Amino acid sequence: MNNLSSLCCRSSQGLGAVARPVRYASTSTPTPTSSPKSSRSNSRRWLSIVFVGATAAGAGAYIRSQNTSSATLNPETFTKYNLVSREPVSATSSLFTLRPRNPSDSNYDVYEEAWQTGVWSVMFKQPQLQIGRDYTPLPTTAATSLSVDDENEGCLRFFIRKDPFGEVSRYLHNIDVGADVEMRGPKIECAIPKETENILFIAGGTGIAPALQAAYSLLNRKHTKHRQKIHILWANRLKDDCAGGHSDSLKPQPRRGWFSGWFGSSKSLDTTSENAVDGVRTEDSSIIVRELEALKSQYPGQVTVDYYLDEENTFIRKEDIRGAIATASTNDSRKSKSKLILVSGPEGFISYMAGPKLWAQGQELQGPLKGVIKELDLKDWGVWKL
Numbered sequence: 001m002n003n004l005s006s007l008c009c010r011s012s013q014g015l016g017a018v019a020r021p022v023r024y025a026s027t028s029t030p031t032p033t034s035s036p037k038s039s040r041s042n043s044r045r046w047l048s049i050v051f052v053g054a055t056a057a058g059a060g061a062y063i064r065s066q067n068t069s070s071a072t073l074n075p076e077t078f079t080k081y082n083l084v085s086r087e088p089v090s091a092t093s094s095l096f097t098l099r100p101r102n103p104s105d106s107n108y109d110v111y112e113e114a115w116q117t118g119v120w121s122v123m124f125k126q127p128q129l130q131i132g133r134d135y136t137p138l139p140t141t142a143a144t145s146l147s148v149d150d151e152n153e154g155c156l157r158f159f160i161r162k163d164p165f166g167e168v169s170r171y172l173h174n175i176d177v178g179a180d181v182e183m184r185g186p187k188i189e190c191a192i193p194k195e196t197e198n199i200l201f202i203a204g205g206t207g208i209a210p211a212l213q214a215a216y217s218l219l220n221r222k223h224t225k226h227r228q229k230i231h232i233l234w235a236n237r238l239k240d241d242c243a244g245g246h247s248d249s250l251k252p253q254p255r256r257g258w259f260s261g262w263f264g265s266s267k268s269l270d271t272t273s274e275n276a277v278d279g280v281r282t283e284d285s286s287i288i289v290r291e292l293e294a295l296k297s298q299y300p301g302q303v304t305v306d307y308y309l310d311e312e313n314t315f316i317r318k319e320d321i322r323g324a325i326a327t328a329s330t331n332d333s334r335k336s337k338s339k340l341i342l343v344s345g346p347e348g349f350i351s352y353m354a355g356p357k358l359w360a361q362g363q364e365l366q367g368p369l370k371g372v373i374k375e376l377d378l379k380d381w382g383v384w385k386l
């Protein structure tokens, strides 16, 4: 998903220091899924998206050497934000709210342009180690919206998983509320074309944050003749990660051996599972589930969410993707760039779904389409690995 800026920066995630493994691969070269016959025209279709990513990549490479502070969020220098609150979402993740240390009217315009473009991120700095990691601002929805004051003051919210051995996520979970952190951005990870009408978003874990962004960006578009739709397939390890969520279209699926996971065969066992997270319907919903529910209420009939749980041995199967594609395809979406699959999550998840991203000449690229999506041979759908 990333623009190449974060690719070049996989190695440059250290702000002049150590390169480390990252949870997300980052890139931004879209991959058409069509047959060889149509691949040339599809390549052209997605050229504009590639261009946006490549441009951002160039910018990213340059800004890495900059380090001074500014009042308005910008991709070139780090801006100080204050940690206003950190609310636990699950045992391993929290919702962070940050306010610019020196509120500036310009922040609103910076955010607004990014929201209108598509999926975007910012880089947080870990000052002791001088390394940075990318995180995805959450859109404001009816469920857990920021107060008007907070919005006016340019607050941003993030859903961040704490990796017990991770440098930056641990740092962010350990600093005191009230402390300052520095970030720079926005970095456009995926410019959603104006023509896009249908998005199938396949998310693993915190990959749901860009899904919320994509939904917000797509559904907020004005002056469109069509009713845009987004279908989110969200896989998590534990019920706790998506407490209270219930699937809209997921049919009971055969349970699979724990070993098969995202990577194994699809041999089924003889018991069937209920809807992946039906068991937690009556529990308190997680903040992220409430965000998704709020989007559904705000845009009736335009948002579909299905949940999958490793813990319940329910995994995103080819049938699920095919089903989501079939629903979207019944709409009038003949125009180019009208249908887009976005895949976001841990590297292994992205690789399994769409093939790994690649490194070439110091840049992380989308790499050829492989994995489950390639096998499905979904014509007319653009694919973007976040």
Ligand SMILES: Cc1cc2nc3c(=O)[nH]c(=O)nc-3n(C[C@H](O)[C@H](O)[C@H](O)COP(=O)(O)OP(=O)(O)OC[C@H]3O[C@@H](n4cnc5c(N)ncnc54)[C@H](O)[C@@H]3O)c2cc1C
Pocket: 001, 002, 006, 020, 021, 022, 023, 024, 025, 026, 121, 133, 134, 135, 136, 137, 158, 159, 160, 161, 162, 163, 165, 166, 167, 168, 169, 170, 189, 206, 209, 386
């Ligand atoms: C565009 C983008 C948006 C993102 N948005 C979000 C978001 O909204 N929320 C979110 O939670 N995450 C997000 N991420 C992921 C995030 O950027 C970080 O990758 C994640 O938080 C882990 O960073 P870390 O510094 O805590 O862990 P790292 O220090 O990078 O470590 C990651 C893992 O690698 C292991 N490791 C580290 N060093 C080594 C080594 N030398 N050998 C072997 N293993 C090692 C660690 O044990 C750990 O398990 C996003 C990523 C991208 C690219």
